[in-house]
Amino acid sequence: MTRPLTLLLIALALALPLSLLAGRVWLDPFGDLPDNALIILLELRLPRALLALLIGAGLGASGAAMQGYLRNPLADPGLFGIAPGAALGAVLSFWTGWAAAPFALPAFALAGAAGAMALLALIAGRSGSVTLFTLAGMMIASLAGALMSLAISLSPTPFALSEIVTWLMGAVSDRSWRDVWIALVPTMAGIALLRAAGPALDALTLGEAAARSLGVEPRRLQVLMVAGVGLCVGSGVAVAGIIGFVGLIVPHLMRRFTDRRPSQLIVPSALAGALLLLAADVLCRVLPLAGGELRLGIALSLLGAPFFLALLLRMRRELA
Amino acid sequence: MSDSGIGLEAGRIALAGRLLDLSASLRPGEVTAICGPNGAGKSSLLSCLAGLLAPDGGEVRLGGVPLSALPPRTRARAIGFLPQTAEVAWDISVETLVGLGRLPWGDTAAGPVEAALAAMRLEDLRRRPLSRLSGGERARALLARVLAGEPRWLLADEPLANLDLAHGAALIARLRALAAGGMGVVLVLHDLAQAMNHADRVLVISGGRLIADGPPDEALHQDVVAVVWGIKARWLGEPGHRALALG
Numbered sequence: 001m002t003r004p005l006t007l008l009l010i011a012l013a014l015a016l017p018l019s020l021l022a023g024r025v026w027l028d029p030f031g032d033l034p035d036n037a038l039i040i041l042l043e044l045r046l047p048r049a050l051l052a053l054l055i056g057a058g059l060g061a062s063g064a065a066m067q068g069y070l071r072n073p074l075a076d077p078g079l080f081g082i083a084p085g086a087a088l089g090a091v092l093s094f095w096t097g098w099a100a101a102p103f104a105l106p107a108f109a110l111a112g113a114a115g116a117m118a119l120l121a122l123i124a125g126r127s128g129s130v131t132l133f134t135l136a137g138m139m140i141a142s143l144a145g146a147l148m149s150l151a152i153s154l155s156p157t158p159f160a161l162s163e164i165v166t167w168l169m170g171a172v173s174d175r176s177w178r179d180v181w182i183a184l185v186p187t188m189a190g191i192a193l194l195r196a197a198g199p200a201l202d203a204l205t206l207g208e209a210a211a212r213s214l215g216v217e218p219r220r221l222q223v224l225m226v227a228g229v230g231l232c233v234g235s236g237v238a239v240a241g242i243i244g245f246v247g248l249i250v251p252h253l254m255r256r257f258t259d260r261r262p263s264q265l266i267v268p269s270a271l272a273g274a275l276l277l278l279a280a281d282v283l284c285r286v287l288p289l290a291g292g293e294l295r296l297g298i299a300l301s302l303l304g305a306p307f308f309l310a311l312l313l314r315m316r317r318e319l320a
Numbered sequence: 321m322s323d324s325g326i327g328l329e330a331g332r333i334a335l336a337g338r339l340l341d342l343s344a345s346l347r348p349g350e351v352t353a354i355c356g357p358n359g360a361g362k363s364s365l366l367s368c369l370a371g372l373l374a375p376d377g378g379e380v381r382l383g384g385v386p387l388s389a390l391p392p393r394t395r396a397r398a399i400g401f402l403p404q405t406a407e408v409a410w411d412i413s414v415e416t417l418v419g420l421g422r423l424p425w426g427d428t429a430a431g432p433v434e435a436a437l438a439a440m441r442l443e444d445l446r447r448r449p450l451s452r453l454s455g456g457e458r459a460r461a462l463l464a465r466v467l468a469g470e471p472r473w474l475l476a477d478e479p480l481a482n483l484d485l486a487h488g489a490a491l492i493a494r495l496r497a498l499a500a501g502g503m504g505v506v507l508v509l510h511d512l513a514q515a516m517n518h519a520d521r522v523l524v525i526s527g528g529r530l531i532a533d534g535p536p537d538e539a540l541h542q543d544v545v546a547v548v549w550g551i552k553a554r555w556l557g558e559p560g561h562r563a564l565a566l567g
Contacts (some may be wrong), residue, residue: 071409213401215393
């Protein structure tokens with residue numbers, strides 16, 4: 001195993017138990033524990049932390065694969081329109097009032113993700129062209145965004161409106177084991193599919209024609225990408241709302257530690273994405289904020305943007 | 321036909337709306353140049369021979385089997401393709417780039433990669449990222465990537481474009497050596513003098529037709545040049561060192 005992978009695994013092994021101690025009620029393992037400490041740990045914080053790890057891993061792996069697929073370091077899992085599709089599904093569940101029913105919200109969101117994936121496959125057709133595919137994804141993203149805004153503006157009650165807006169900001173607070181189970185299998189399957197796409201993504205480094213001459217079947221790669229990104233992002237949005245930034249920033253950070261082949265970036269990005277989301281969620285829990293908690297999407301930007309800017313400044317120095 | 325031959329049979333291969341009345345059987349161990357004016361369909365023909373572009377009519381056969389019937393990986397192991405654009409998306413090292421040539425085999429066998437690095441004299445540059453290579457080194461590295469796949473056929477689209485005189489000459493010498501080793505080498509060449517001096521056989525295509533097919537002396541005879549390229553020109557110098565004088 002390579003050194004960065006080992007370091008990431010060690011960091012995760014340390015961060016997970018530590019994260020369980022932090023929150024509105026601090027748990028001091030060496031001091032007195034409140035009576036409900038076990039319930040807080042097992043029923044509140046553990047599922048929440050595992051969910052952050054799962055969603056972060058899915059977003060990190062999706063981002064790495066997307067950047068490889070589009071041969072562009074600015075690509076992001078949101079480009080395929082799957083996340084907006086899932087979000088639209090979730091918004092509709094609030095809008096129709098179904099969100100109150102158990103499993104309805106994630107089911108609506110997964111249906112939205114599946115709808116976006118089907119539409120994408122239908123439009124892109126058999127050609128396997130990356131450009132056509134990306135344009136189709138962006139069109140779906142913008143359509144889903146418009147429909148979402150429409151649903152928000154026609155919101156039946158102020159209560160539904162506030163629910164929708166808050167949910168869209170993304171969070172893993174107040175999640176249960178049920179949500180962990182919803183996200184677990186799709187995320188793992190999605191990462192496995194993206195890993196299977198690795199060699200084809202490596203070939204794509206040389207351009208589409210050279211990749212095909214190396215035996216890559218564009219259509220098969222497209223199916224792996226849609227299914228892999230769709231499962232990771234769709235299940236993530238279904239349980240935690242829209243969480244941006246991870247898929248863009250994490251592959252950037254990890255690329256320098258690899259040989260820069262897309263296939264070698266997927267697993268490190270999954271681990272680093274998991275770590276980043278866990279850290280961001282801890283920040284949400286411990287930052288004192290009047291009237292509740294910092295939303296995870298906001299925390300990520302607060303944590304990630306300065307980091308990213310510092311990276312850009314360093315790149316600028318290297319280029320100078 | 322030998323089982324390592326690409327037979328361009330069945331003729332009348334239609335490509336991208338053009339009808340190429342083409343029937344040719346290419347031989348391994350030879351350097352075949354495809355020449356023609358801009359827009360004649362040279363790159364399309366090469367893509368078709370590489371199995372990347374399905375002809376609208378007719379078929380390309382490798383050892384008697386239609387390329388369209390071959391699994392992509394089997395085809396990729398037999399036919400190495402070097403596209404004209406030298407784009408590489410990520411700043412990988414020379415060694416990593418050459419290793420990509422093993423993708424059709426699904427292995428990372430060190431032997432062929434080392435042999436390809438040695439053949440292109442890239443051993444000392446193996447750890448260097450592509451962004452820090454000169455144009456000539458980059459062209460060698462990209463060719464080494466194809467060689468690492470140990471193909472029986474090497475199809476290259478304008479491999480000499482963007483190379484200066486010395487680097488171009490060095491590259492063509494390496495391509496000749498590969499052909500002497502039994503590989504079938506097919507090149508789209510813009511520079512008629514390169515084709516004249518270094519190819520064993522030249523296909524001249526123009527206006528959707530195969531105009532000439534034969535040894536360079538015949539296929540690129542000044543009469544053919546006058547008809548196809550529409551210029552008056554004369555070949556000067558000794559065989560193997562000819563230059564085209566215009567006017």
